[in-house]
Amino acid sequence: MVADIAAPAIGRDLPKPVILVAIPLGLALLGLLLRFAVYMQVGWEPKPYMFADGICRWDCEWYVNIATSGYDPFPVPGNIDAGNWAFFPLYPAIIGALHKLSMLPVMVIATTVSILFSGLAALVAWPLLEKNLKAYTLYCAFLLCGPVSIYFTTFYTEVLFVLLSNCLFLGLKRTNYLAAGASAAFLSATRIVGVFGAIAIVVQFITDRLQAGDKWRTLPLTALKTPEFVLAVFIAPLGLFAYMLYLHLYIGDALAFSHVQRAWGRVNGNPAFYLWQALTNMPTEGFWPSISQQLGLAALAALGLSFVLVWRRQYSAAVFCLICVILPMAAGMASMLRFVTAMSPLVLTLMLFLARWQILFVVALLGFIAADYYFTFGWLKGYLTLV
Amino acid sequence: MAVAIASELGVTWLALHPAVGPDYRAYYIDMSTTCLNKPVSGTYALGDQLSFLPRGHGAALKVRVCGWDGPAGDGTHSVGTTSRLRFTVPPATGDLILTLEMSAVGGPDHPAEQRVEVSANNVSVGGVTIPADGLQTTHFDIPAAAIDKATGHIDIVLSYPNAVQMFPGDSNTHWRSIKLRWARLRPAGTVEPQPKTPEDETDIREGTAA
Numbered sequence: 001m002v003a004d005i006a007a008p009a010i011g012r013d014l015p016k017p018v019i020l021v022a023i024p025l026g027l028a029l030l031g032l033l034l035r036f037a038v039y040m041q042v043g044w045e046p047k048p049y050m051f052a053d054g055i056c057r058w059d060c061e062w063y064v065n066i067a068t069s070g071y072d073p074f075p076v077p078g079n080i081d082a083g084n085w086a087f088f089p090l091y092p093a094i095i096g097a098l099h100k101l102s103m104l105p106v107m108v109i110a111t112t113v114s115i116l117f118s119g120l121a122a123l124v125a126w127p128l129l130e131k132n133l134k135a136y137t138l139y140c141a142f143l144l145c146g147p148v149s150i151y152f153t154t155f156y157t158e159v160l161f162v163l164l165s166n167c168l169f170l171g172l173k174r175t176n177y178l179a180a181g182a183s184a185a186f187l188s189a190t191r192i193v194g195v196f197g198a199i200a201i202v203v204q205f206i207t208d209r210l211q212a213g214d215k216w217r218t219l220p221l222t223a224l225k226t227p228e229f230v231l232a233v234f235i236a237p238l239g240l241f242a243y244m245l246y247l248h249l250y251i252g253d254a255l256a257f258s259h260v261q262r263a264w265g266r267v268n269g270n271p272a273f274y275l276w277q278a279l280t281n282m283p284t285e286g287f288w289p290s291i292s293q294q295l296g297l298a299a300l301a302a303l304g305l306s307f308v309l310v311w312r313r314q315y316s317a318a319v320f321c322l323i324c325v326i327l328p329m330a331a332g333m334a335s336m337l338r339f340v341t342a343m344s345p346l347v348l349t350l351m352l353f354l355a356r357w358q359i360l361f362v363v364a365l366l367g368f369i370a371a372d373y374y375f376t377f378g379w380l381k382g383y384l385t386l387v
Numbered sequence: 388m389a390v391a392i393a394s395e396l397g398v399t400w401l402a403l404h405p406a407v408g409p410d411y412r413a414y415y416i417d418m419s420t421t422c423l424n425k426p427v428s429g430t431y432a433l434g435d436q437l438s439f440l441p442r443g444h445g446a447a448l449k450v451r452v453c454g455w456d457g458p459a460g461d462g463t464h465s466v467g468t469t470s471r472l473r474f475t476v477p478p479a480t481g482d483l484i485l486t487l488e489m490s491a492v493g494g495p496d497h498p499a500e501q502r503v504e505v506s507a508n509n510v511s512v513g514g515v516t517i518p519a520d521g522l523q524t525t526h527f528d529i530p531a532a533a534i535d536k537a538t539g540h541i542d543i544v545l546s547y548p549n550a551v552q553m554f555p556g557d558s559n560t561h562w563r564s565i566k567l568r569w570a571r572l573r574p575a576g577t578v579e580p581q582p583k584t585p586e587d588e589t590d591i592r593e594g595t596a597a
Contacts, residue, residue: 074411079425081414081453081560227388234391241398252411254402259415263423265558277555332556 019133020126024119024140031145031153031372032115038376052107052154057379058387059335060155062087067096067106067155074251081263085256089243090189091157110155118143118152121163121344124170128348134355138364139348147371148341150379150386158342161190165320165344168197172204172316180204181232189239192257193324193339198236204316205229261331271329275299278333294385295333298340299325305346317345337385421467421560422454422544429475429540433483433574436583439463439567447570450474452542455567461490462566468550468559472543474572478536482575483529485512485543488568488582493519497551501564504546507533517565524582528575541572 014022035055040046043054056064062084072083098109122140129135143152143162152159164187171180184197209222223229244254253259278296283289289297302325309318321343328339341347354364379386405416414423430449431437437447441458454470457463476483491501497519504514510533515525534541547564554561569582 074407075425079427081423231388231391234388234395237395238391241395244398244402245394248398248401248406252406252408253415254398254405256415262415262418262558262560265561267556267558269556274556 020123020136021119023137024122024144027137027140027145028115028119028153030369031149034145034369034373035149035153035376038373038380042377042380044380052105052111055111055150055154055376055380056107057382059087063092063095063110063155063157064106066092067099067110070096071247071250083251083256083260083263085247085251086260086264088157088189088191088194088257089246090186090239091155091160094160095155107155111153114153114155114159115144117159117163118149121152121159121166124163124166125344125348127173128166128169129352132352132355134361135348135351138351138354138361138368141365141368142347142351145372146368147375148337148386149372150376151338151341156338157190158338161187161194161342162344162347164190164194165197165342168200169317169345172201175208177201177205177226177229177232181235184232184236185238187239188237189243192240193327195237195240196320196323196327198233199323200316200320201229201232201236203319207313207315266331266334268330269332271326274329274332291384292333295336298337299329299333302340302343302346305349308349309345312349314345314349321345335387338387420469421562422452422469422471424471425452427452427473429473431474431476431572433476433480433572434577434580436569436571436580438569438583440569450570454545457566459566462568464566465545465547465550465564466561468547468562468564470545470547470567472545472570474541474543475539476534476541476572478534478539480534480539480574481531483531483534483541484573484575484577484579485527485529486524486571486573486579487527488522488524488570489515489517489565490522490568491517491519491565492551492563494551498549501550502548503565504548506544506546507541508535509544522568526579529572 036048036051039051039054040048043050045054066084066087066089071085071089074083076083095106095110095113098104098113099106102109119140122136122143125139126136129139143149143159152162164183167183168180168187171177171183180197180201184194184201187194187197205223205226206219209219210216214222243257247256248254275296278292278299281290281292281296283293302321306318306321306325309315309321324343325340329336355361375386405412407416410424413420428449431446435446437450438444439447439458439462441460444458444463447458447463450472451463452471452473454465454467455463456466485505485507487505489503500516500518500521502514502516505512505527507527507529510530512527512529512533515523517523529541545565547562550559550562550564552559552562571579573579
């Protein structure tokens with residue numbers, strides 16, 4: 001019955017674009033109501049007008065600071081070691097600009113824009129979801145009314161990262177290297193791992209040429225004779241380089257975003273060691289996995305889904321996801337759930353799988369909606385797996 | 388495309404040649420220190436007892452530079468392999484005596500004691516060995532020559548050669564060694580006042596001896 005409500009039957013008389021907009025809109029409203037209900041139950045200061053601020057926790061506060069006050073000078077105000085240079089600029093800049101233009105509160109703007117970007121991310125993903133309406137519905141629910149919708153509906157860069165990742169892979173699917181390169185350029189200004197969009201472009205080019213019958217030895221020459229590909233590769237990291245130039249001019253260190261990690265006590269090490277350490281960190285009591293184990297399982301799921309992408313011959317997406325998961329793992333498992341759920345190709349693959357059977361689709365959809373309630377509860381209670 | 392390549396090469400060159408000061412470079416880039424020097428005023432009245440416990444630690448914030456965490460119930464904890472305090476005194480001040488009450492981290496897997504080496508403006512003034520979970524009050528003689536005559540600053544650096552890694556994979560910026568409970572800097576030749584207890588710290592907050 002739920003499937004009939006959510007799936008194509010109701011929309012047989014409606015134009016497809018209307019359906020594609022109505023689904024995320026409806027789920028966005030439902031998710032907003034659910035999270036608002038939780039906030040009014042367990043928020044720190046549960047007043048309706050404080051909802052947007054009340055949901056903003058952990059790194060969200062850093063982004064608010066950047067959007068309102070810009071990047072820290074050195075010495076950092078407040079005499080702390082951790083400057084906000086680790087947080088990439090594109091999304092805070094967008095929100096900050098809208099804040100200055102509209103004079104509306106930052107978190108109201110950020111919440112609105114995040115929900116809008118989530119909806120756009122879903123729309124862009126429609127071809128990537130093989131135009132499967134059940135998978136599309138699940139994807140909308142995951143972004144807007146699901147267990148980790150907090151990441152995509154408050155002030156976190158993950159929502160822009162997902163939107164731009166979808167643009168990148170849609171461009172590659174359509175062999176539009178310039179569009180992919182432009183998306184990657186913005187991606188590289190959104191999060192540090194976004195720069196690896198350039199590698200995704202290269203891998204897709206190789207895949208495309210090999211499928212067209214080219215040989216490996218002729219690939220370099222073919223690449224040089226494909227100017228749009230070469231240009232795409234060189235513009236892909238422009239976002240990162242622009243931020244580096246800004247940091248050099250502002251505080252004298254173009255790599256401040258990396259160097260400042262020292263203030264958080266992050267030590268680079270072997271990702272496999274950190275993963276093993278997390279998975280073997282047993283809970284002190286009970287059977288429920290420890291927080292470290294939960295993060296480790298999230299990483300394992302990401303690695304598993306990456307290999308599914310390889311099996312499906314989506315090599316560029318697989319390489320991109322593997323790098324974007326393994327590289328952060330080299331500094332430990334902190335925030336691993338957030339990183340994994342922002343890896344759009346993995347989530348899209350999962351949605352396609354869940355949509356294959358009617359019963360699984362219904363269970364997943366209801367599960368996502370219920371989880372939005374309970375995970376928001378955990379978020380507001382400071383459950384560390386979600387940080 | 389040429390513009391993109393040239394820009395990226397240029398920025399790469401800039402990344403390899405940071406234009407930063409020695410404090411920034413030592414902490415973030417070279418990682419030669421775990422204590423990031425900061426422009427702390429060091430405002431302090433000679434002879435005052437500074438509390439590093441939760442009650443009355445307001446005055447202590449003016450001398451805490453880096454390498455500290457807290458305060459917690461048992462004091463302000465050192466973090467990293469060095470910590471720094473800064474006291475600003477009249478430049479014509481003579482010899483001084485620094486008194487520190489410290490305890491050391493303890494635990495089944497931790498060293499039986501913590502060694503603390505103290506220097507004042509890069510002049511070594513001695514050290515102390517504190518047994519694990521033990522509490523110790525130590526006096527250090529600060530020669531007048533160690534005071535920066537231009538600014539009146541005395542940077543007290545506490546080094547911890549056997550600081551403890553609390554969790555596997557912890558950066559050395561998070562290692563632990565001692566917990567500082569109170570500190571006093573007084574002119575040499577004056578009598579050490581009776582240390583105030585935590586219950587007296589309403590006076591301490593004002594930085595005024597009772």
